[in-house]
Ligand SMILES: Cc1cc2nc3c(=O)[nH]c(=O)nc-3n(C[C@H](O)[C@H](O)[C@H](O)COP(=O)(O)OP(=O)(O)OC[C@H]3O[C@@H](n4cnc5c(N)ncnc54)[C@H](O)[C@@H]3O)c2cc1C
């Protein structure tokens with residue numbers, strides 16, 4: 530192992546604040562405007578790689594030396610071996626620093642953190658996945674896991690509705706194309722307005738969900754996206770017969786420690802970083818609207 534990728538795990542012990550060293554293997558522009566990139570990371574230390582175990586919906590704190598640390602959902606699935614993928618929108622200090630890195634650079638990672646999507650509850654049920662914009666990251670992890678986890682027969686019908694403002698802003702285009710080829714998943718891609726060459730749905734995500742009308746019977750839905758998309762999708766879900774207990778979302782509150790110590794992410798009595806980020810709508814209804 531080269532000096533740049535020096536293993537640090539021997540010094541970490543059980544200190545949850547000490548990051549693991551991760552080597553950037555690959556960086557891909559996800560969107561035409563180049564504001565969203567996927568980073569495939571490999572563990573610098575073999576022992577870290579062996580110990581790291583996560584479920585779809587969990588997140589990590591990524592750090593860039595001299596810039597800081599920020600939370601990001603894991604976009605790869607536990608079934609995808611040899612790398613961890615994060616898809617990151619350039620927003621401020623840490624994300625801009627991440628966007629300036631190149632393959633071979635080393636960053637820090639703490640995690641996996643938080644809870645995950647309700648995989649056990651999904652068994653024996655249809656799964657409806659609704660996403661908008663760049664919040665599709667952990668939904669990608671979930672979909673790949675459901676399809677490739679070796680237990681596809683444990684889940685019923687999988688329906689995906691995914692929307693972006695225009696075709697260039699849809700992420701994971703190769704995955705979407707591959708899923709469309711399969712007959713064990715139904716994928717509906719939509720964009721806000723007509724665009725040259727676009728042959729799929731046109732319209733906002735809530736309208737497409739209403740049109741596609743996934744059955745609420747024996748189903749679990751996961752909705753991630755901009756707050757306005759979620760706000761307008763929820764009444765549609767109610768109209769389709771979904772109860773609040775059947776609908777999950779993932780919160781993206783501001784965070785610092787990620788391990789329930791600093792109080793930065795509180796919503797009422799809940800720490801989003803440890804009690805979440807995944808909550809059912811029934812759970813959120815019990816909380817003050819601070820998310
Ligand atoms: C559980 C979780 C999962 C996340 N997953 C992803 C992901 O997969 N991909 C991704 O691109 N981003 C994700 N985010 C958001 C990401 O953490 C923020 O974009 C990041 O912290 C911004 O850091 P920065 O230093 O670049 O921005 P800063 O310099 O800190 O801030 C830049 C601007 O963004 C605003 N901002 C920063 N963080 C947030 C936030 N959490 N909510 C609202 N406004 C904010 C600031 O107020 C400021 O206006 C996730 C957040 C959480 C809590």
Ligand code: FES
Pocket residue numbers: 783784785786787788789790791792793794795800801802803
């Ligand atoms: S981020 Fe510190 S308690 Fe949640």
